Amino acid sequence: MRATMIGIAALAALAGVSRAAVCSTRAECEKTRDWIVSATGKPGLGAMMDRAIGSRSDEAWAARPMSNFKDTDKKWCPDASYWELVPATVANVKPGVTAWTGSCFQNMRATMHWSAPDEVTITMSGTNPTELLCGDLYILSTRFEERWVYLEELSPNATVTFGNLNGSRKDDVTNGGVSTLVMPCGLVGSVESLVKTLSLFLGEGQAVFESNMDFLEEKGVLPKGNPAFNTTQAVDASLIKSGDYFAILRLDGLDPMIGFGTGGATGHSTVAVWQGEGADRKLYVVESTDADPIGKVYWPPPYGIIRHEYSEWIKLAEAAEYHVALLPVKPDLVFDEDKFWTWYGTVEGEGYGYSRMLLSFLDTADPQRSLPEPMDDQVEKWLLQMLDTVLPYNASDPHAKVTAYRMLIMGANKRLGTDCYDVACLQAVLAPQNRTLGSVLAMPELDSYTYFGSEEMVCSEFAARVWQHGFGSQLPVFQGSEQTPKDNYQFAIYDPDHFDASNCPVGLHTTPNGNYCQLMGQWNLPLKGYNSIVPYANINNHCESQWPSYNRCPGGGTACQC
Numbered sequence: 001m002r003a004t005m006i007g008i009a010a011l012a013a014l015a016g017v018s019r020a021a022v023c024s025t026r027a028e029c030e031k032t033r034d035w036i037v038s039a040t041g042k043p044g045l046g047a048m049m050d051r052a053i054g055s056r057s058d059e060a061w062a063a064r065p066m067s068n069f070k071d072t073d074k075k076w077c078p079d080a081s082y083w084e085l086v087p088a089t090v091a092n093v094k095p096g097v098t099a100w101t102g103s104c105f106q107n108m109r110a111t112m113h114w115s116a117p118d119e120v121t122i123t124m125s126g127t128n129p130t131e132l133l134c135g136d137l138y139i140l141s142t143r144f145e146e147r148w149v150y151l152e153e154l155s156p157n158a159t160v161t162f163g164n165l166n167g168s169r170k171d172d173v174t175n176g177g178v179s180t181l182v183m184p185c186g187l188v189g190s191v192e193s194l195v196k197t198l199s200l201f202l203g204e205g206q207a208v209f210e211s212n213m214d215f216l217e218e219k220g221v222l223p224k225g226n227p228a229f230n231t232t233q234a235v236d237a238s239l240i241k242s243g244d245y246f247a248i249l250r251l252d253g254l255d256p257m258i259g260f261g262t263g264g265a266t267g268h269s270t271v272a273v274w275q276g277e278g279a280d281r282k283l284y285v286v287e288s289t290d291a292d293p294i295g296k297v298y299w300p301p302p303y304g305i306i307r308h309e310y311s312e313w314i315k316l317a318e319a320a321e322y323h324v325a326l327l328p329v330k331p332d333l334v335f336d337e338d339k340f341w342t343w344y345g346t347v348e349g350e351g352y353g354y355s356r357m358l359l360s361f362l363d364t365a366d367p368q369r370s371l372p373e374p375m376d377d378q379v380e381k382w383l384l385q386m387l388d389t390v391l392p393y394n395a396s397d398p399h400a401k402v403t404a405y406r407m408l409i410m411g412a413n414k415r416l417g418t419d420c421y422d423v424a425c426l427q428a429v430l431a432p433q434n435r436t437l438g439s440v441l442a443m444p445e446l447d448s449y450t451y452f453g454s455e456e457m458v459c460s461e462f463a464a465r466v467w468q469h470g471f472g473s474q475l476p477v478f479q480g481s482e483q484t485p486k487d488n489y490q491f492a493i494y495d496p497d498h499f500d501a502s503n504c505p506v507g508l509h510t511t512p513n514g515n516y517c518q519l520m521g522q523w524n525l526p527l528k529g530y531n532s533i534v535p536y537a538n539i540n541n542h543c544e545s546q547w548p549s550y551n552r553c554p555g556g557g558t559a560c561q562c
Contacts (some may be wrong), residue, residue, distance in 0.1 A: 038122055082215050084193040084201065084258075085182035087139055093122055094177040102126060103182065104134035105156065108178060119163040120173055124149060126156040139189065143424060168424065200256060204296075209321075213523060221259050223526060231506050232520040235313045235326055237283045242335035243470055245463065246270040246285065247489045247516075247527060251325040253292045265527055266488025268322075269463040272310065272345075273470070274337060285402040286344065288462040290352035304351045305462060307344075307400040314519070323521030325509070327489060327530070328498040335470040336528040343469040346455075353456035355407050356445060356481055408441065412453055415443045424544055431472045444541040445481040460485045467493075476537040486529070487540055494531040 091100045091111045094322065102108040105126030115121040122140060135152030140160055148278070149158045165173055183190045199211045248268035249255050255267025271285035284307045291303055296322040307317065318322055328337075411418060412426050420426045426437055447465065450456075457480075464480035464487075476492075496514020506518040507518035513531035533539075 018490075033180050036102070037225045041227075081193060081218060082197050082237060083144075083306045084185050085183075085190060085197070086181050090138075091178065092177045092181040093140070093180050095120075098180075100180075101300070101487070102136050103149065104131065104136045104235075105129055112178065115161070118165045118170065119161060120165065120178070120179060122160045122162075124151060124158045124160070126151050130158070135186060137182070137187045139179075139181040141179045141181065142169070142231060143176070143427060144169050148390040168428065172356060186505075191446055199368045201252070209522065212256040212315070216256055216259055216265075219260055221263060222228070222265055226526070229323075229507065229518060229521050229524050231518075232318055233504075233506060234311075235517060235519060237310050239328075239498075240272050240283060240310070240326070241329060241331075242273045242337055243329045243333060243339075243467060244272040245327040245329070245488060245494075246272070247325045247327055247485065247525070248317070249521070249525060250320060251323070251522075253296060258485060262484040264489070265525060266325075266485045266489065269311075269459040269485050269488050271463050271466045273307075273335070273340060273466070275341060283310040284308065285310055286462075288350075288352055288356075288457050288459045302349070304349055304367045305347050305457065306346075307348070318520055321522070323523065323525045325507075325527065327516045327527075328495045328520055329493050330495045333474055333493060334470060337470070339472065340466065340470040344466075347457075350454050351452075352360050352450075353452035353458040353461060354447075355456055356461060357458050364486045408437075411449075412437060412440050414446075414449050415440050419430050444479055444538075447479050447481050449481070457481075461489050462487050476535055476539070478535065478537060478539045479541060482540045487533075489527045490529040490531070490533045492531050492534045496531060 005050075018041050033347055058336075090102070090108075091098045091110065093112050095112050095114065098112070100108050106128035108124070108126050110122055110124045112120055112122045112205045122326060124138070126136075131153075133153050135150060138149045138151065140147045140149065142162060145162065147160045147162075149160060151158060162173065162178065200215055202208070212223070213226065217224050217226060220538055242530070247266045248270065249259065249266045250268070258267035259265060268289070270285050273286055274281060274283050276282055286305075286307045288305045289299060291301070292298065299316065305431065307500070346494050409420060409422065409426070416426070416429060418426065418429055420429070423437065426440075430437060447461075460483050461480045462484040467475060468478075468480060492513070494514060494516070499508060499515045499517045501508060504515070504517035509518060509526065509530075511527070515528060516527065
């Protein structure tokens with residue numbers, strides 16, 4: 001991971017800091033590609049750049065170096081921004097002629113024929129360019145492999161071959177064709193989007209925090225012009241009850257991505273619980289946490305499901321530059337501390353639930369739609385093929401890294417009762433049933449699922465299960481694994497009148513559904529929808545959560561099959 005990030009950081013430095021082109025000539029681009037591969041030891045990192053370099057003719061390089069075609073190449077995405085890297089489907093190419101309208105060329109054609117018993121050849125051509133020297137970056141993908149093609153006004157034709165098509169590979173092309181996708185921001189726009197996205201992760205301190213604040217504001221997760229806060233206060237422990245919730249955001253690493261993925265202002269969840277009697281009674285903050293995935297050190301080990309005394313936790317949270325808001329639960333909710341601590345003893349020390357993260361947050365109103373939204377079946381096929389290639393799942397290695405790819409495979413196996421090691425195996429099971437992998441992954445994640453023989457949990461699931469064990473039958477039965485940090489702070493379980501100016505002199509947030517108190521953070525932490533949705537049985541099991549609103553259905557209406 002470190003080597004990969006170093007290589008990508010180099011690309012960011014080359015292209016993003018000065019907002020110059022990554023390279024201006026074929027030789028420069030090849031040199032940059034070689035440096036990235038050498039620095040990381042990962043040839044795949046230079047693959048996209050390599051394909052783009054190779055697809056441009058010598059005449060095209062002479063007529064238009066990359067530094068000169070930035071604006072026209074980005075006509076359809078003039079302000080390439082964060083995460084604009086997901087391609088869109090334009091065609092599904094099968095034997096014969098397939099036509100569509102492109103961004104650069106008004107008339108696009110792809111002719112496909114079997115050039116050998118185990119080989120297909122696709123010839124692509126574009127006519128009637130919409131702009132002088134415009135271009136489109138295409139991806140041709142099967143379930144097993146993909147090709148990248150860059151067509152531009154000076155090089156409007158390309159030929160692509162898929163060979164060694166035997167067995168399931170041949171069946172895939174015969175029955176499903178070849179998916180044709182286009183990168184929405186073109187070649188340069190895609191690189192610029194990559195660079196801007198990487199600014200959310202790379203570097204240290206204020207620059208990264210400000211990039212993430214800009215990102216969350218741009219995506220509508222936080223309001224534009226969110227004001228500064230720059231205050232730290234510790235609410236006295238006597239004002240905190242067992243079950244009270246801490247809503248948390250750190251403006252780098254995984255937290256902003258969780259906020260973006262769920263539409264919430266926070267990325268971490270913890271709960272306060274008292275233990276003991278009399279003079280021995282102590283307030284703890286319990287949570288499921290982990291080291292930062294890209295190696296930043298801001299929270300000390302041990303990791304996983306842990307607890308800290310409240311006074312110690314506040315100091316750690318301040319040192320970690322957290323944004324923290326305290327949400328007190330209603331006084332009529334009685335927390336059974338003994339029952340909770342008995343359960344906690346069975347899970348303390350378990351790992352952070354990366355194996356759940358992708359699957360527990362993926363919900364959709366229509367179970368036939370693949371995820372995350374918006375993503376159609378052709379894009380899904382390409383993405384999973386890429387995961388097959390980049391992140392192979394070595395089932396024989398007990399220490400194999402838990403990758404996003406492996407999580408998807410394990411989650412699908414849980415839902416299907418299969419024992420597959422790759423996407424091709426899963427799709428072979430699903431194809432006769434006319435089902436997509438997306439529809440399977442949209443099935444609810446159950447608390448009873450275990451991965452690697454342990455009860456690993458992400459932070460928001462752990463918080464929800466703390467409430468389940470502490471409040472018992474006072475709450476309806478639901479899957480803690482289906483709750484996001486946003487869901488947790490939107491539950492209507494909080495005391496609207498606990499905080500006022502007397503016990504929260506600074507950081508008091510007044511909302512239509514009650515008050516909460518911000519304890520620390522550089523910026524204001526607005527929790528849209530705070531205390532607004534009454535929990536109901538099986539809440540959020542099949543609820544739509546689509547950008548930019550990510551609204552769940554209040555009250556469990558049938559409109560989203562909750």
